[in-house]
Amino acid sequence: MSESEIGPNRVTATGARGAAATLSPATNHRTPGVADAPGGVRRPGLILATLLVGYFMALLDGSIVNVALPSIREKLHANGASLQMVAAGYIIAYAVLLVTGARLGRILGHERLFKAGLAGFTIASLACGLAQNSGELIIFRVIQGIAAAVMLPQVLSLIQQTFQGEARAKAMSAWTAVLASGIVVGQVLGGVLVTANLFGWSWRPVFLVNVPIGIVLWIASIRALPSVKPQNSAANNKVDLAGVLTLSPTILALVVPLVLGHDEHWPIWGWVLLAATVPLLVLFLAVERRVARRGDSPILPGRILEMSGMKPSLVLIFLVMVVYAGNLFATAIHLQGALGFSALKTGLAFAPCALAFGLVSYFWRNIPAHLIRRFSVIGLVIGAASMAAQIWMFKDGGYGGVWFYLNQMVFGLGVGIGNAPTMTLALMRVPVTEAADASGTLATNAQLAQVVGIASLGTLYLTVAAGHAVHAAGQAMAYLSGAGVVVTLVAVGFAYYLYNLDKHERAAKAAAAL
Structure with a gap:
């Protein structure tokens, strides 16, 4: 990737960090309409913290409920389908409306939509925490997902339009780390909150914890977020x-x-x-x-899909997130339901994965630029090997002991190396003016993958685990892990294709320069 151009961005041989920070004049400018203090961005730390904490909070709610599902089953007398809808209903609403949320940000203003979505998310979280039955909880989870779809697409757009150069590169790396680790951290935090049983409220603090955080963030957003004028045009002033x-x-x-x-x-x-x-x-x-x-402008913008490498990147991200989300959902249920783990022990079981995934997602820019795609291939091969190891760990009714925790770290490391650079490099090909639609498309793709992962792999686990064979639940995890191996190996193929695509693009540009 050294000495090549990605879209409007010039990539140098200094590595991935230079790729994100060194921009051409076409993109290295302040977007018209962004209100800045003289000399640069006002309170950049507060702006970034407000955006990323809001983003992180909404991502957590895609998985924080997983560890609480057994408690919800007990307290609300919910069946398996209701539990899956509690987990998936949020992500379904979120996934379906993400691109529309991005478009509304262009029409009405990104900071307005962020604040409106944050307010709605906070109120819906309160309603979830107070729900009296599984039907109410599912409805409020869907409303929560709608609010998240309004709020989250604005985060990347505001980062793209507010920060420049190295500051923008660091901000995007922090965004990628939050995106990558939010799901796993949700499982850990969910375990801590359920076990703490604050005020005797069992699973309810999993949702109620969002309320004070949301109020603080909303106040901070009023004080910190820059005002961005709507980007209206004949083609982009309508919702599809x-x-x-x-x-x-x-x-x-x-x-x-x-x-x-x-x-x-x-x-x-x-x-x-x-x-x-x-x-x-x-x-x-x-x-x-x-x-x-x-x-x-359609909800699925053709101009975004036609950008170099975008389609295979979307497929790769989709496949990885199917395995990632489905495996986390089923493993959380298995550890508590079949192996008798407490909510806290279950949550902490995912801590090695969260740590590895988050660190890789933030520091991958230190990898030399010409090795990034090769590392993506290697990382996904490691992820496939980790899923294969789970077959051995679970098939006879155990979980592997210390090897399980080590394998969780290896899984987070491999999938992080394979996925995080793909997401960021895909966005680096996109001009700032297309950031809203591109981020909405990528995020929608990732969230749809989570829905499919929870629904398909979760159903596979529940179906096999319901059998009468000895260690049926362990066999269910073995089947799920085998399916994960197959899907991850398909993702390896797409990563290899992207690696060769970059090599061919470099060769073509070098030939054109002669």
């Missing part, structure tokens, strides 16, 4: 309502049967919905092409 109305049923047709199928004994309507996913997807793509031909 047709796209939302066709994408939403497509996702629901895929996810709902996977989530409810096990508890409903795989009824005919579930198979009908799964079969309908294909024509619904075709309809969605046709609608998007029509929106683009009219000169409007």
Whole structure:
């Protein structure tokens, strides 16, 4: 990757850090409309902390509930399908509306949407913590997801438009670390809160903890966030309502049967919905092409997808996040339900993975630029090997003891090396003016992958674990781990393709320079 150009950004041989920090004049400027104090960004530390803590809080809620599921089952008498909907309902709403949230930020102003989403998220968290039955909890989780979809796309856009040069590179690395580690840290924090049983509230502090944090962040956002004028234009001043109305049923047709199928004994309507996913997807793509031909901006922007390396990057990220989210969901249930771990012990079991994933995601820029893609391939091979090791650990009803914790660290290390650079390098190809749509597309892709991972791998685990064989739950984890190996190896193929794509681009640019 040395001596090459990625989109508008010039990448030098100084390494990945230089790639993110050294920008061409086309992007190394202050976006019009950003309010700054003379001499630069006002309170940059407070701005970044406000954005990233809000982002982290919303990401945590995608997984913090996993460790609390057994307590929710006991206190609210919830069945398996309800538990999956408590976990997946938030992510479904979040995933479906993320790109729309990004578009609304362009229309109404990113800082306005961040504050509105933060307020909604805080109120919905309070409602979740006070829910009296599983139905109420699922509804409030969906509302929470909608608020997160309004808030989160604004974070990267505000970072892109507020920071410059090395400050922007550091801010984006911090954002990537938060994105990568938020899911696992949620499991750890969930275990701590459930075990603490604050005020005798059992699982409720998992949601109520967001309330004081949200209030503090909302006050900080009023004081710190720069005012960004809406980026209205003829093509971008509309929400793609047709796209939302066709994408939403497509996702629901895929996810709902996977989530409810096990508890409903795989009824005919579930198979009908799964079969309908294909024509619904075709309809969605046709609608998007029509929106683009009219000169409007579709929810799935073709100009973003056509950027070099974007499509394989999206597929790679999707596959990795399917394995990541599905494995965490099933492992949390298995450790508590089958092996009798406490919520605290279950949460702390994921700490090595969280630490490795977070550190790799922040410090990967120190890898020499020409080795980044090669490291991505190696990292995913390590991740596949780690999933394979889980088969041995779980199949006979145990969990591997100390080897399990070491394997969690190896898994976090491998998947972090494979995934974090892919996300950031994909965004580096995108001009600042396209940051909102690009970040929305990438984040939507990652969140949809989590939904599919929880629904598909979670269903696989629950189905096999319900059998009557000796160590059925252990065998379920072995089957899940085997599926994870296969999916991760497919991701290795896409990482290898991206590695060769970069080599070919470097060669083509070198030849053009002669």
